[in-house]
Amino acid sequence: MIKKSISDLLKEHPFFASLPANYIEFIAGCGRNAVYEAGAYLGREGDPADVFFIIRSGLIGIESYAPDEGPITVQTMTAGNVVGWSWIVPPYRWQFDARALETTRVVALDGKCLRAKCEEEPLMGYQLMKAFAAEITGRFRANRLQLLDLYGRAQK
Amino acid sequence: MSLRIEAAQLGHLLEVIRNAGYDLLGPTVRDGAIAIDRISQLSDLPQGITDEQEKGLYRLRTQASPSYFGFSAPAQTFRRFLQPPTQTIFWASRDTPGGPLRMRSGSNVDSKLAFIGVKACDLAAIGVHDVVFGCDPNPQRPAADPLIKDQLYGMRRENLLIIATECGQAGSTCFCASMNTGPEIEAGYDLRITEFVDGEHWMLIDAGSEQGDTLLSHLAGRPASEDDLTTREQLLERTRRSMGRSLDTRNLPQQLARSFDSPAWEDIAERCLSCANCTLSCPTCFCTDIEDATDITGRTAIRTQRWDSCFNKEISWLHGGQVRKSTASRYRQWLTHKLSTWHDQFGSSGCVGCGRCITWCPVGIDITEEAARLTAGTEASS
Amino acid sequence: MTGRDSVDGLWAPQALRIANKVQESTDVFSFELELEQSFDIRPGQFNMLYAFGKGEVPISMSAGPPTTTRLVHTIRNVGKITTDICAREPGEEIELRGPFGNTWPLESALGGDVVIVAGGIGLAPMRPVIQALLANLEQYRRISVVCGARSPYELIFREDVEEWSARRDLDFHATVDIAPRGWTGTVGVVTSVIEQLSFEPQRTTVMTCGPEIMMRFTADAFCDRGVPAESIFLSMERNMKCAVGFCGHCMYGPHIICRDGPVFRYSRLRDLLHIREL
Numbered sequence: 001m002i003k004k005s006i007s008d009l010l011k012e013h014p015f016f017a018s019l020p021a022n023y024i025e026f027i028a029g030c031g032r033n034a035v036y037e038a039g040a041y042l043g044r045e046g047d048p049a050d051v052f053f054i055i056r057s058g059l060i061g062i063e064s065y066a067p068d069e070g071p072i073t074v075q076t077m078t079a080g081n082v083v084g085w086s087w088i089v090p091p092y093r094w095q096f097d098a099r100a101l102e103t104t105r106v107v108a109l110d111g112k113c114l115r116a117k118c119e120e121e122p123l124m125g126y127q128l129m130k131a132f133a134a135e136i137t138g139r140f141r142a143n144r145l146q147l148l149d150l151y152g153r154a155q156k
Numbered sequence: 157m158s159l160r161i162e163a164a165q166l167g168h169l170l171e172v173i174r175n176a177g178y179d180l181l182g183p184t185v186r187d188g189a190i191a192i193d194r195i196s197q198l199s200d201l202p203q204g205i206t207d208e209q210e211k212g213l214y215r216l217r218t219q220a221s222p223s224y225f226g227f228s229a230p231a232q233t234f235r236r237f238l239q240p241p242t243q244t245i246f247w248a249s250r251d252t253p254g255g256p257l258r259m260r261s262g263s264n265v266d267s268k269l270a271f272i273g274v275k276a277c278d279l280a281a282i283g284v285h286d287v288v289f290g291c292d293p294n295p296q297r298p299a300a301d302p303l304i305k306d307q308l309y310g311m312r313r314e315n316l317l318i319i320a321t322e323c324g325q326a327g328s329t330c331f332c333a334s335m336n337t338g339p340e341i342e343a344g345y346d347l348r349i350t351e352f353v354d355g356e357h358w359m360l361i362d363a364g365s366e367q368g369d370t371l372l373s374h375l376a377g378r379p380a381s382e383d384d385l386t387t388r389e390q391l392l393e394r395t396r397r398s399m400g401r402s403l404d405t406r407n408l409p410q411q412l413a414r415s416f417d418s419p420a421w422e423d424i425a426e427r428c429l430s431c432a433n434c435t436l437s438c439p440t441c442f443c444t445d446i447e448d449a450t451d452i453t454g455r456t457a458i459r460t461q462r463w464d465s466c467f468n469k470e471i472s473w474l475h476g477g478q479v480r481k482s483t484a485s486r487y488r489q490w491l492t493h494k495l496s497t498w499h500d501q502f503g504s505s506g507c508v509g510c511g512r513c514i515t516w517c518p519v520g521i522d523i524t525e526e527a528a529r530l531t532a533g534t535e536a537s538s
Numbered sequence: 539m540t541g542r543d544s545v546d547g548l549w550a551p552q553a554l555r556i557a558n559k560v561q562e563s564t565d566v567f568s569f570e571l572e573l574e575q576s577f578d579i580r581p582g583q584f585n586m587l588y589a590f591g592k593g594e595v596p597i598s599m600s601a602g603p604p605t606t607t608r609l610v611h612t613i614r615n616v617g618k619i620t621t622d623i624c625a626r627e628p629g630e631e632i633e634l635r636g637p638f639g640n641t642w643p644l645e646s647a648l649g650g651d652v653v654i655v656a657g658g659i660g661l662a663p664m665r666p667v668i669q670a671l672l673a674n675l676e677q678y679r680r681i682s683v684v685c686g687a688r689s690p691y692e693l694i695f696r697e698d699v700e701e702w703s704a705r706r707d708l709d710f711h712a713t714v715d716i717a718p719r720g721w722t723g724t725v726g727v728v729t730s731v732i733e734q735l736s737f738e739p740q741r742t743t744v745m746t747c748g749p750e751i752m753m754r755f756t757a758d759a760f761c762d763r764g765v766p767a768e769s770i771f772l773s774m775e776r777n778m779k780c781a782v783g784f785c786g787h788c789m790y791g792p793h794i795i796c797r798d799g800p801v802f803r804y805s806r807l808r809d810l811l812h813i814r815e816l
Contacts, residue, residue: 151658443786450591500792
């Protein structure tokens with residue numbers, strides 16, 4: 001079996017669908033494969049956010065920890081999603097915990113390295129930012145729907 | 157074949173119908189208006205009486221003509237005799253909590269009704285209700301389930317004798333010509349009467365059913381001449397031209413279907429009191445509420461059906477709230493249902509052009525004006 | 539005079555004995571009713587359940603066929619009528635009349651992919667569909683089920699859900715808005731799960747049941763993925779009183795929900811769903 005390169009993996013991922021190939025090649029240079037077993041943290045609330053993850057398979061919970069209840073999952077992320085956007089905006093810290101809920105394969109991308117590159121090459125920075133804007137908008141829409149309490153409304 | 161009779165023969169006709177075991181219901185003056193009520197003889201009819209109708213105005217006056225049917229849409233319709241304002245669907249009782257139910261019918265339909273002097277608009281309205289309640293003798297539109305019909309309506313309807321009458325003049329809120337429901341009456345009657353006062357007082361009378369033929373055989377008259385038939389044509393043409401209102405129905409359902417977001421609804425709501433007069437005076441309105449209750453012992457329960465209105469808040473109840481909260485949405489439901497979505501639901505317009513909703517609206521909202529305003533400017537696009 | 543023959547057959551309820559009662563969640567109960575004679579009801583159709591002197595509620599069948607000796611209804615205890623019915627126990631009776639309404643498009647879905655999206659108590663009318671699909675797996679391509687609930691506590695049919703989750707021939711997802719400790723499934727709204735599903739848009743039939751707002755977003759999510767609006771089916775709800783199209787309470791623009799529905803193609807609803815106070 002031929003092992004796929006990082007750039008192949010990124011090209012297959014819907015998040016990068018709109019990005020030109022030369023940018024993907026470059027971004028791939030900042031990436032590495034990683035596997036997280038169930039329970040392992042990909043990021044912890046308050047920690048520096050220097051990395052983000054392209055999920056290839058598995059399930060990741062976005063959580064916050066309550067002293068009485070333990071981890072509360074607010075959303076789960078799976079193949080096709082991107083986890084982590086705190087690396088783009090100051091203060092570059094994780095806002096929530098990201099924890100693998102089952103064995104999860106990801107491409108981890110070095111945000112610190114990309115940040116510098118984006119400043120140098122605004123065109124690439126803009127393209128990447130557009131991809132993140134789409135991801136964030138989708139996530140935000142889903143959160144708004146969660147606030148609507150969609151299912152509780154039946155037969156009030 | 158048309159028969160020409162002297163007007164006085166009408167009294168004999170009523171007698172024949174009554175002797176055949178029918179309860180007679182027809183126009184009669186009550187409380188300053190033409191009501192539809194029990195009648196027994198010719199003198200109960202509003203002879204020499206005509207009406208003035210306008211937005212929010214209804215008035216009777218006497219006229220020189222001795223005509224029996226010289227008025228336009230009566231204040232009341234025949235609806236309440238086929239679909240009573242309240243009727244008991246069933247009584248249910250149980251002797252012990254959780255015990256078996258014993259049920260009995262709450263409404264009896266044992267009398268045979270004869271509607272006398274049914275105007276073209278009201279006859280068309282009965283045809284509309286026949287479709288709504290699954291009792292259409294010739295269904296045009298395949299019903300979802302042909303076996304489903306309103307039994308109480310159907311029983312009353314089956315026994316019904318209809319003596320229709322063509323209008324010799326139209327009222328100022330009339331627009332049956334626009335709705336293709338009049339002034340000519342083409343079908344749906346047992347007998348059709350056209351009344352003439354031209355020096356003589358006479359009537360043309362036609363049978364539209366076997367029963368009508370039988371009744372006709374009891375009357376003394378002569379076969380109508382060509383001249384008589386021409387006189388009828390002229391009378392109907394005169395009536396057609398004297399319609400006080402008109403409504404352009406070309407593409408109307410489609411245009412109204414696109415009007416739901418129009419600001420005009422808010423404008424109407426500024427005037428509309430949401431009083432439901434239009435729905436109560438309308439001959440085609442059919443909405444009912446179903447109420448269940450028990451007596452004080454809790455052992456006997458009753459289910460009652462009563463007239464409802466789309467202007468009532470409760471009709472659109474859904475999970476603890478009303479869907480149609482605003483007056484604008486309720487008026488929109490009423491108007492678009494009559495003139496647009498009725499076509500989707502029942503294959504015809506729900507408006508027969510009787511004009512009662514115009515006359516009986518306390519603030520003078522006119523369905524023909526509002527429909528024209530709602531569709532103004534959309535003509536070009538259709 | 540007694541006996542129900544004298545009452546218009548449309549209105550006369552029949553009494554069915556409760557054989558079994560299952561508590562599905564804090565306020566949702568399923569009743570298995572014994573049938574003495576055959577009762578031809580299909581997935582999507584509903585009965586009017588009667589509470590003596592209080593009124594009726596429209597409730598969809600929530601299991602089977604093929605269990606012709608049992609009729610199952612799942613009811614959420616939310617008002618005076620449902621409270622009355624939910625308080626009944628095995629051995630007692632429930633009076634009902636029906637069936638009414640149209641059915642889910644199991645036939646027109648044959649040969650293609652099928653996606654079921656149910657929200658909250660909306661899973662009840664969908665369960666007979668899921669059961670029918672599983673009984674005829676070879677006649678469909680990929681079958682996916684997404685069911686959403688506010689929290690795991692409000693997820694009904696827990697035994698079925700566990701069985702469906704374990705099946706390899708069913709792409710099953712349960713998703714909740716709020717996950718307490720111990721929940722290992724998805725957290726997020728159903729639309730987020732729809733983005734992840736595999737199906738061939740042009741050969742897919744979608745059936746969804748839940749609150750209107752959820753169905754609207756669900757239908758749009760499938761349209762975004764290229765499923766034709768004609769292939770997306772919604773189960774609509776309005777104030778049904780007579781259940782046969784005579785009382786006018788459940789009018790929805792050109793549709794009379796009890797008579798023409800409750801199941802409608804999204805193409806017949808899309809424009810209407812955006813009209814306020816219709």
